[in-house]
Amino acid sequence: MTTTPFTKRVKRRITARMHDFFAVCPPGLRAGCLRELKALDIPVQDIQLLPGGVAFSCRLNHACLANLWLRSPARILMRIARFQADRFHILEKKLTAIDWELFLPAGTQPAIQVTTHTSRLYHSDAVAERCRPIIQAALGTTSAQNQRSPLQMIPQTVMVRAENDRFDISLDMSGIPLFKRGIKQQITQAPLRENLAFAILDAAGFTPEDPLIDPMCGAGTFAIEGAMIQAHIPPGFFRGFAFETWPGFSPAAFAHAKSLAAKHFFPAGPVFASDTDPGAVEALTANLARHPFLAPVQASRQNFFDMLPDQMIHKKGVVVLNPPYGRRLEPDQNTKNLYRQISRKLAADFKGWRVGLVFPKKHMADLNHPGLAGFGFFHGGLDLAAGIGTI
Ligand SMILES: C[S@@+](CC[C@H](N)C(=O)[O-])C[C@H]1O[C@@H](n2cnc3c(N)ncnc32)[C@H](O)[C@@H]1O
The missing domain is CATH 3.30.2130.30 (VC0802-like)
Known part of the structure; x- marks a missing residue:
């Protein structure tokens, strides 16, 4: 220069x-x-x-x-x-x-x-x-x-x-909010923000070595965040920032940092993302297709209640669920029943898995999992919590 x-x-x-x-x-x-x-x-x-x-x-x-x-x-x-x-x-x-x-x-x-x-x-x-x-x-x-x-x-x-x-x-400095990772071009209803998905994965003790199951994946926020962590991809790698046009910005130094990071990428996995909604699976598949390092994420159409993790993978890892709740699942009784069923399913088939389960705070009692500790957050105008623990 x-x-x-x-x-x-x-x-x-x-x-x-x-x-x-x-x-x-x-x-x-x-x-x-x-x-x-x-x-x-x-x-x-x-x-x-x-x-x-x-x-x-x-x-x-x-x-x-x-x-x-x-x-x-x-x-x-x-x-x-x-x-x-x-x-x-x-x-x-x-x-x-x-x-x-x-x-x-x-x-x-x-x-x-x-x-x-x-x-x-x-x-x-x-x-x-x-x-x-x-x-x-x-x-x-x-x-x-x-x-x-x-x-x-x-x-x-x-x-x-x-x-x-x-x-x-x-x-x-960021310009576009940092929770936008530049990967999800197609979204479905009620996507979780990526920084919240990360916080829940982190609280559940997720590491790059862990298998991940996202069985109500929607557009796959958990699956993509987990796969980026496994693949060692910086969260901002695929997006731009406001500071990139500032006079004090050094394009060469930033490009060098990104190319150093890229030397350590390797294919993600194992990540299993599934949903009963074919549109959600299609959206996730399209989002993943643009990024070869995320291609190993397996997106499929499946009902969570039919899932048997022992038949999918031998190693136990982390299962994260962001079920439908609130306005999308009225009346309230349906939410209660859904959470009771999820608790039973986790207890029956996910023994030894670490779990991160998003739920509306008022349904804490319906979780029926005394071992789950939680932290609260707001999302989409709702008072939510994430239940974290080992099944
Ligand atoms: C709140 S959305 C998940 C949003 C997702 N975390 C994201 O960030 O895009 C809940 C999803 O659960 C799915 N779902 C509901 N019941 C299910 C079931 N029994 N098995 C699998 N998926 C289910 C819905 O189709 C919906 O896509």
């Missing part, structure tokens, strides 16, 4: 410095994210569990790798400024002092998301209106909007948060 006064400024102010980052996590997933971050082979400092996620400090190129490798967070934010402001003219002065052009690509018109709590500048739309022209003036406008590359199409978002008149300005 040719060195210019601008690239020198980017190096001095952005790439050569430590910055603060924040991995936003859904409830229940913060501790897992912290563990993941500590286990990453990248120099990260000041890791801290905070409400809503995990804070850490590192260089930008290492935060890019955190986006590539972390399975738990929904997104990673880069903190770019922090200041006090209780008047609009102060806010404008502070915003004007930020070197926006060193962080975001020229010509970007980022979305601006504002949240304010107990602050004198409490009107979020009015705050956003003050931010927009300042950011746009710093970044300029481009006429090349029509021929944008797929990476340039990834949304850029500036997050403005005010609490007690203290403003935190952050950029969303």
Whole structure:
């Protein structure tokens, strides 16, 4: 890359410095994210569990790798400024002092998301209106909007948060939520988010060496997540990120990290994914077909209650179930019966298997499995839990 006064400024102010980052996590997933971050082979400092996620400090190129490798967070934010402001003219002065052009690509018109709590500048739309022209003036406008590359199409978002008149300005590095792994092009009803699927697999003690059964697979979120873990594929390998168009991003270093990771891929398996719905099996088969390392996942049409794992594989592993529940299975009595039947089936045919079973929290009593410990989470507007244990 040719060195210019601008690239020198980017190096001095952005790439050569430590910055603060924040991995936003859904409830229940913060501790897992912290563990993941500590286990990453990248120099990260000041890791801290905070409400809503995990804070850490590192260089930008290492935060890019955190986006590539972390399975738990929904997104990673880069903190770019922090200041006090209780008047609009102060806010404008502070915003004007930020070197926006060193962080975001020229010509970007980022979305601006504002949240304010107990602050004198409490009107979020009015705050956003003050931010927009300042950011746009710093970044300029481009006429090349029509021929944008797929990476340039990834949304850029500036997050403005005010609490007690203290403003935190952050950029969303991920762009598209991190739970989107770039594999599921076809989905079915009520897919689980991939970071929740990971948390449940992780809580059930799933390792790359374990066989996995996902017997109510839908579009196969558990099956694909488990297969990626078995195949050593980073969760962000098949997708793009907002930071890939930033001036401080090093495409060569990121490509090198991805090619190093790819050297360690090997075929996934054994993973058995099945569903009674032929449309779900078709969707999963199509999703897997694009990725040779995931091809060993066996997708089939089968009723869970007819499944005999001992006839499928000799080694015991992990079975994960995300049965239909809630609005899709009214009345309530049906959900109760389904969970009772699942408990009986697991007890009869899955002895020695570790289980992760998603259920609506209010049906805890119907599980009839005193050994299952759970953690709670929200999904699709429902209060859910995952029952984890060994049958
Ligand atoms: C909530 S969805 C699973 C969604 C899936 N985890 C995903 O992320 O796409 C429940 C699935 O269970 C399937 N199902 C319901 N009863 C079943 C049974 N007895 N055997 C196998 N699959 C069943 C449904 O067809 C549906 O696809």
